[in-house]
Structure formats: C-alpha cells, structure tokens
Amino acid sequence: MGNKQTIFTAQQLFHRYRDLAPQLVPLDYTNHPDVKLPYELIGSMPELKDNPFRQRIAEVFSEDGEGNMTLDDFLDMFSVLSEMAPRDLKAYYAFKIYDFNNDDFICKSDLEKTLNKLTRNELTEDEVRMVCEKVIDEADLDNDGRLSLEDFQHMIVRAPDFLSTFHIRI
Amino acid sequence: ALSTRDRIQAIRDLPMSFKDKKHIRWVSHKQIKMITKSFSSAKQTLKLWQGAMKSIGGKFGTSVLTYFVFLKWLLMFNIFSFLVNFGFVTIPLLVYKGLEILTGAGYFKYTVMYYGSYSNESLVGYNMQLAYFFTIAVYMVLCGISLIFSMAVNFKNNYVLADSTSNSAWQLLCTWDFSVTNEKAVKQRRNNLCVQLKESLSETAQQERLTVSEKLKHYGIHFSCWLLSTSLAFGCAAGIYYLLETKKHVKIYTSPEAKTLLVPFVVSLINLVIPLFYSLFNKFEHYSTHRKQIYALLIRNVFLKMSILSVLCYYWMKKVPDKGSEGWESMVGQSLYRLVLFDFLFLMLGSFFGEFLSNVIGTKLIPRMGVPEFDVARNVLELIYSQTLAWYEPYEQYIRHFISSSSVSVSLTHNCQPPRRSGRAAQMQTIFIFLLFFPFFVGALSIVAYTAWSLTPSKSCGPFRGLNNSFSAVDVWIDDLKNITGSQWVVEIYNNVIRSEIFYFLITLIILVIIYILWQVTNGRKELIRRLRQQIVNVSLNKWNLSSLEYIYILFMFLFLFA
Numbered sequence: 001m002g003n004k005q006t007i008f009t010a011q012q013l014f015h016r017y018r019d020l021a022p023q024l025v026p027l028d029y030t031n032h033p034d035v036k037l038p039y040e041l042i043g044s045m046p047e048l049k050d051n052p053f054r055q056r057i058a059e060v061f062s063e064d065g066e067g068n069m070t071l072d073d074f075l076d077m078f079s080v081l082s083e084m085a086p087r088d089l090k091a092y093y094a095f096k097i098y099d100f101n102n103d104d105f106i107c108k109s110d111l112e113k114t115l116n117k118l119t120r121n122e123l124t125e126d127e128v129r130m131v132c133e134k135v136i137d138e139a140d141l142d143n144d145g146r147l148s149l150e151d152f153q154h155m156i157v158r159a160p161d162f163l164s165t166f167h168i169r170i
Numbered sequence: 171a172l173s174t175r176d177r178i179q180a181i182r183d184l185p186m187s188f189k190d191k192k193h194i195r196w197v198s199h200k201q202i203k204m205i206t207k208s209f210s211s212a213k214q215t216l217k218l219w220q221g222a223m224k225s226i227g228g229k230f231g232t233s234v235l236t237y238f239v240f241l242k243w244l245l246m247f248n249i250f251s252f253l254v255n256f257g258f259v260t261i262p263l264l265v266y267k268g269l270e271i272l273t274g275a276g277y278f279k280y281t282v283m284y285y286g287s288y289s290n291e292s293l294v295g296y297n298m299q300l301a302y303f304f305t306i307a308v309y310m311v312l313c314g315i316s317l318i319f320s321m322a323v324n325f326k327n328n329y330v331l332a333d334s335t336s337n338s339a340w341q342l343l344c345t346w347d348f349s350v351t352n353e354k355a356v357k358q359r360r361n362n363l364c365v366q367l368k369e370s371l372s373e374t375a376q377q378e379r380l381t382v383s384e385k386l387k388h389y390g391i392h393f394s395c396w397l398l399s400t401s402l403a404f405g406c407a408a409g410i411y412y413l414l415e416t417k418k419h420v421k422i423y424t425s426p427e428a429k430t431l432l433v434p435f436v437v438s439l440i441n442l443v444i445p446l447f448y449s450l451f452n453k454f455e456h457y458s459t460h461r462k463q464i465y466a467l468l469i470r471n472v473f474l475k476m477s478i479l480s481v482l483c484y485y486w487m488k489k490v491p492d493k494g495s496e497g498w499e500s501m502v503g504q505s506l507y508r509l510v511l512f513d514f515l516f517l518m519l520g521s522f523f524g525e526f527l528s529n530v531i532g533t534k535l536i537p538r539m540g541v542p543e544f545d546v547a548r549n550v551l552e553l554i555y556s557q558t559l560a561w562y563e564p565y566e567q568y569i570r571h572f573i574s575s576s577s578v579s580v581s582l583t584h585n586c587q588p589p590r591r592s593g594r595a596a597q598m599q600t601i602f603i604f605l606l607f608f609p610f611f612v613g614a615l616s617i618v619a620y621t622a623w624s625l626t627p628s629k630s631c632g633p634f635r636g637l638n639n640s641f642s643a644v645d646v647w648i649d650d651l652k653n654i655t656g657s658q659w660v661v662e663i664y665n666n667v668i669r670s671e672i673f674y675f676l677i678t679l680i681i682l683v684i685i686y687i688l689w690q691v692t693n694g695r696k697e698l699i700r701r702l703r704q705q706i707v708n709v710s711l712n713k714w715n716l717s718s719l720e721y722i723y724i725l726f727m728f729l730f731l732f733a
Contacts, residue, residue, distance in 0.1 A: 046351060047351055049351075050350070050351055050352065050353045050356040051348060051350075051351075051356070052346075052356070052360075053346075053348075081348065088729060118346060118360065118363055119360055119363060119364045119367070120360055122360070122361075122364045123364060123367065123368070127367070127368065127371060130371055131367055131371065134371075141703070141706050141707055142706065142707070142709075150706070150725065153728070154703075154728075157728070165346065165347045165348060165349070166348055167348060167349050168348050168349055169349055
C-alpha cells in the first residue's frame with residue numbers, strides 16, 4: 001500500500017475533479033494553472049449531494065472559505081475523508097465542520113445549527129434546546145459552556161465508530 | 171531527505187495550511203503523470219467488491235456494511251485454507267490415482283474431495299497419512315492463531331477505549347454516517363435520528379418515574395422470554411436426537427435414500443424458523459440500547475445452534491462402534507455433506523423467497539408491517555454456522571461462499587430496508603469474530619481432536635485405516651525415522667518434548683503469564699487516562715495559567731496512548 005495506493009487514488013481523484021468541468025480544468029498541470037471550481041459543481045457530486053453538511057465541508061476545505069475549490073482543496077478533502085486518514089486529522093476537520101461561526105469553539109448556536117441540519121426542523125424548539133444542553137453537559141470538560149477542540153477530541157476517542165462514519169467512499 | 175512515501179505521510183498527519191501543502195503537492199503531481207500507464211492490474215485488485223461495498227454502505231449504512239466486511243474477511247480466510255488443503259492433500263492424491271477415483275458407484279462415496287476414500291498408501295516418498303494429519307493440524311493451528319490475532323486487534327481498537335455513557339452527544343456528533351449517499355436513505359436516517367433523540371429525551375425524563383411494579387414487569391418479561399428461548403432450544407435438540415434414534419422406524423414410502431435426507435431437512439428447517447421466532451420476541455421485549463438487543467438475539471441463536479450441533483456430533487461419535495462395511499468415516503462424511511448441502515439450499519431459499527415474500531406481504535397485503543429490515547445478527551450467525559460446518563468438511567463451502575454472498579446482497583438490495591436503529595458497528599465486528607472463535611471454533615477443534623486421538627479408524631476406509639488411532643500415524647513415522655541416521659534429533663525432540671505433558675503445561679503457563687501482563691498493562695493505561703482526565707478538569711477549575719507547552723504535553727500524552 002502506501003505510495004502506489006496514494007498516487008493511484010490521487011490520479012483517480014484528479015479525473016473526478018476534471019469530469020466536473022472538463023472545459024475549465026486542463027489536463028496538463030505543469031504550469032500551475034489557477035483553476036477554481038464553484039461550489040455548485042462540487043455540491044452536485046453524487047457523493048456529496050445528499051449530505052446535509054456538504055456546504056460546510058466545501059467551506060472548510062476551500063481556500064477562500066466560500067466553497068470554491070481548487071484541485072488541491074479537492075484532494076485534501078477526499079484524503080481527509082478517506083479511510084486512510086488518521087483519527088486526529090479527521091477529528092480536527094470534523095470539529096471545523098461543526099463550528100459554523102469559525103470561532104474555534106462549538107458553542108450552543110453551532111450545536112443548534114448542526115441539529116437542524118441533521119433533523120431538518122422535525123424537532124420542536126424545546127427539544128432542540130434540551131438536546132444541545134445535554135450534549136454540552138456531557139462533553140464540556142472545562143466547564144466554559146462550549147466545546148473546545150480538546151473536548152471534541154476527547155469525545156471522539158470514546159466513539160470507535162467515528163473513523164468509519166466520517167468517511168466518504170469515492 | 172524523506173522518501174516520497176514518508177513525505178506524503180507527513181503531509182497527511184499535520185493540519186497544515188493549504189498554501190504550504192500546495193508546494194509539496196506539485197511534486198506529487200509530476201509523479202502522477204509518470205505512472206499513468208500501468209494501472210490496469212492495480213485497479214483490478216483494488217476493486218474487489220469496492221463498487222458493491224460502496225453502494226451497500228451508501229444505501230444501508232455502516233452497520234450493515236459490517237456484515238459484508240465480515241463476509242469478505244471470511245472469504246480471504248477460506249481462500250487461504252483452501253490453498254493449503256488443496257496443495258498438500260488433494261493434488262498428490264490426484265496425481266497418484268488419476269481419474270479412477272471419480273468413477274464408481276455413488277458420487278458421495280468416491281470423490282477425491284471426500285475423506286472416506288483417501289488411500290492410505292504411500293506415494294513415492296510422500297506419506298499420505300502423515301500429509302493428511304499434519305495438514306489438518308497445521309490448518310487448525312493457523313486458523314486459531316489468526317482468529318486470536320484478529321480478535322486482539324479488534325478488541326484493542328474498539329473496546330478498550332469506548333465508553334458506554336454519553337448517549338446523546340455521541341448520537342448527535344459522531345454517528346452521522348457521511349458515507350450514505352442515497353437520497354431516500356439519508357431521509358430515513360434523519361427520521362431515525364429524530365426518533366432516537368426523542369426516545370432518549372423521553373427516557374431521561376422517564377427514568378425517575380419507573381415504579382417498582384413497572385420494573386418488575388420488565389424483568390418478568392425478560393425472564394419469561396429467556397426461559398422460552400432456552401426451552402425451545404433444548405426441545406429442538408431433544409427432538410433431533412429422537413429423530414436420529416428412531417429414523418429407521420419412520421414409515422416413508424419413498425426410497426431409502428430419501429430417508430437419509432430427513433434429518434438434514436429438519437435441522438435446516440429448524441435453523442430457519444426458530445431464529446425468526448426469536449426475532450418476534452423483540453416486539454414484546456424492550457432493551458435500552460439496540461446493541462443489547464442484538465447481543466441477546468445472538469446469544470439465543472448461538473445457543474440453539476450449538477445445542478443442535480452437539481447433539482449431532484454426539485450421535486455420530488456414538489455410532490463409531492458399529493462398523494459397517496463402509497466404515498464410520500464414510501457414514502459421517504456423507505451425513506455432514508447432506509447437512510451442509512441442505513443448509514446451503516435453505517439459505518438460498520430463505521434469502522430469495524423469504525425476504526421477497528415478506529417484502530410483498532409488507533407492502534401490498536399488510537402495509538402496516540412495512541418492508542423487512544435487514545437483520546444483521548441473524549445473517550452473521552448463519553455465516554458463522556456455515557463456517558463451522560466447513561471446519562468439519564472443508565471443501566464444500568468454497569463454492570457456496572461466492573454464490574451465497576452474491577445472493578444475499580441481491581436480496582438485500584431488492585427487499586430490505588436499513589435497520590431502524592443503528593448500532594455500534596465497530597464493536598459488533600469484534601463480537602462477531604469473538605463468536606466465531608469461542609464457541610464454534612473451539613467446538614470444532616475439540617471434535618476434531620477427539621476424532622484424532624480417541625476414535626479408532628475403521629479398517630476399510632479413510633486415510634488412517636489399519637491404525638489404532640489417527641495419531642499413530644506419527645508414531646509409525648517416528649519409528650521409521652529411528653532407522654535413518656542423521657535424523658535422530660527429530661526422534662529426540664518427539665520423545666522428550668511432544669510426548670511429555672510437561673511441555674504443554676509450560677506452554678499454557680507461559681501463555682497465561684503473557685495474558686496477565688497484557689491485562690495489567692491495559693489496566694495501567696486506563697488508570698493513566700483517568701488521571702489525565704482528572705488533571706484537565708482540575709486545570710480548568712483552578713484556572714491555572716498553563717503555558718501552551720504544558721497543554722501540548724497533555725495532548726501529546728493522549729495521542730501517544732491512543733496511537
């Protein structure tokens with residue numbers, strides 16, 4: 001595995017990237033062309049189009065923070081989401097995805113937005129509030145009312161499934 | 171300078187900013203272009219079931235995928251054992267006897283793949299008896315070692331670190347399955363998550379309100395269900411035994427061959443129907459977590475299958491003193507073959523018609539029942555059961571494996587919906603391997619060992635004919651070796667090491683000591699984890715001003731422990 005596998009996958013990913021917009025992406029990358037695919041194309045990929053977090057994923061991995069991805073961002077995204085990425089790297093990016101306001105903490109409003117994306121307004125406001133309170137109660141170790149990266153990583157450690165659920169097959 | 175592989179690994183391990191990674195990436199891009207040509211064969215090997223696994227994972231989620239991962243693991247395992255068996259036993263036999271063995275009256279009796287017909291002669295320098303004995307012994311030992319190894323690896327990854335508290339936080343943030351790509355499946359998962367969250371909210375609200383009488387009611391229901399399932403298992407085992415004993419007196423107006431098919435038919439029927447009963451119990455019993463439900467179901471099914479298998483083995487071993495002209499090896503082998511065949515047939519029928527029928531009934535006739543869920547526990551247990559049968563008679567299941575796996579996946583996609591409550595997939599994988607090893611492998615091993623050591627091979631068939639017991643083949647060989655100079659050391663080792671009981675005692679002692687040491691190490695680590703957690707809490711409560719270096723130290727300790 002190792003070298004051949006990663007290069008093989010990278011080539012496969014390059015072709016997937018190019019297939020999204022063949023007229024924009026050249027085959028020859030030796031001159032470092034500055035090509036960015038808009039978010040709409042990325043979000044329409046079959047692996048992502050039904051994922052409730054697709055916009056956040058694209059925003060986290062894109063350079064400009066808006067979801068428009070270069071080839072590098074694309075490769076980064078799928079390598080972190082592959083099964084070979086180490087747990088800590090995945091935890092780091094998962095934390096960034098759930099942190100909607102980009103303040104390096106998952107606060108209550110971030111949790112509420114996550115919950116709404118996951119349940120699509122099927123829970124009442126009271127229920128949403130109670131669930132978020134429960135999450136913070138259980139996971140907040142330093143008692144500041146919001147989850148830091150360490151709290152999140154600590155929670156991830158207790159969920160051995162995380163490696164297999166935070167994973168997109170391509 | 172780092173090699174490319176190390177470089178890529180280093181890139182992966184650090185959350186660097188994108189600009190820094192970019193520079194390193196351009197180098198990799200050049201390599202991409204250089205290796206465009208030679209990928210056809212690499213693609214073939216990497217894509218073994220890759221497409222199918224992706225679509226199943228996408229539609230049904232990771233817990234159903236564990237079934238197929240387990241299946242793939244079993245397949246690799248079996249391919250390896252097939253190669254071992256075929257290479258050392260069947261090929262020499264074929265070479266020697268040629269096609270004579272394949273003709274003759276009765277396909278069951280004389281095929282090459284059949285234990286009873288093995289010759290006990292020695293080919294040129296190749297002692298058939300010894301080959302057979304050692305092949306089976308080595309194969310069993312290798313099976314055992316690989317099972318233990320997989321169990322240890324899985325256990326370390328999935329059990330030592332998991333904590334069973336924190337239900338809600340875990341559900342919310344960690345279980346969203348990013349690999350699900352089908353729109354309907356995503357919608358369904360959302361609904362499931364809502365339902366689970368509402369359940370857990372109401373559970374916490376309700377926990378204070380459970381009165382004594384309600385608790386008693388719960389325990390009563392659990393107890394009666396367990397009693398019922400155990401007595402069902404015992405009843406079936408007793409019924410099978412009774413049937414075996416009185417088989418001759420049953421009046422069936424068909425050929426005597428059909429009579430022999432009666433017992434396998436009944437066994438397979440029981441294996442099909444009773445687990446469905448057990449699944450029905452789920453409607454009455456309520457377990458607090460989905461995992462406990464699956465485990466309870468698994469234990470009941472395991473108990474049923476073990477009791478039936480032990481009754482069958484006991485009956486076959488008992489029949490050994492009756493020596494017919496065919497010898498007991500042939501008789502046992504034939505019964506086993508029929509059992510395996512019927513199990514396979516029923517599995518096919520079960521997956522095609524059973525699930526298809528429930529799908530039809532569920533959607534058209536009684537819409538309230540809904541589409542059948544894919545019962546992971548039941549299907550896994552069927553896999554383990556067929557694997558156990560295979561350890562008795564190694565050849566039949568290689569062909570079945572391919573066919574049954576593809577049929578199950580076809581019926582899955584057409585007829586089932588994902589399970590309503592998703593479980594912890596990683597821990598389930600550990601439990602499956604543990605189940606494979608502990609009751610089933612150990613049982614098979616003990617039966618094979620009993621056969622080799624205590625039972626007298628019959629005089630007219632089987633590779634060990636004419637000896638007092640199978641193990642005597644090794645004795646005979648050692649005696650022969652005494653006459654050959656230069657191999658005295660083998661005889662010495664044999665007499666002093668393998669035949670002495672002290673050797674085995676020492677080995678057991680060493681293994682126990684190693685297990686104890688590993689256990690203490692694990693406990694020590696758990697204690698360290700607890701202390702580190704406490705330290706984090708203390709630090710925040712006392713609001714010490716730790717420098718960033720000390721934070722890094724604490725984090726590093728965490729990472730080191732879990733790496």
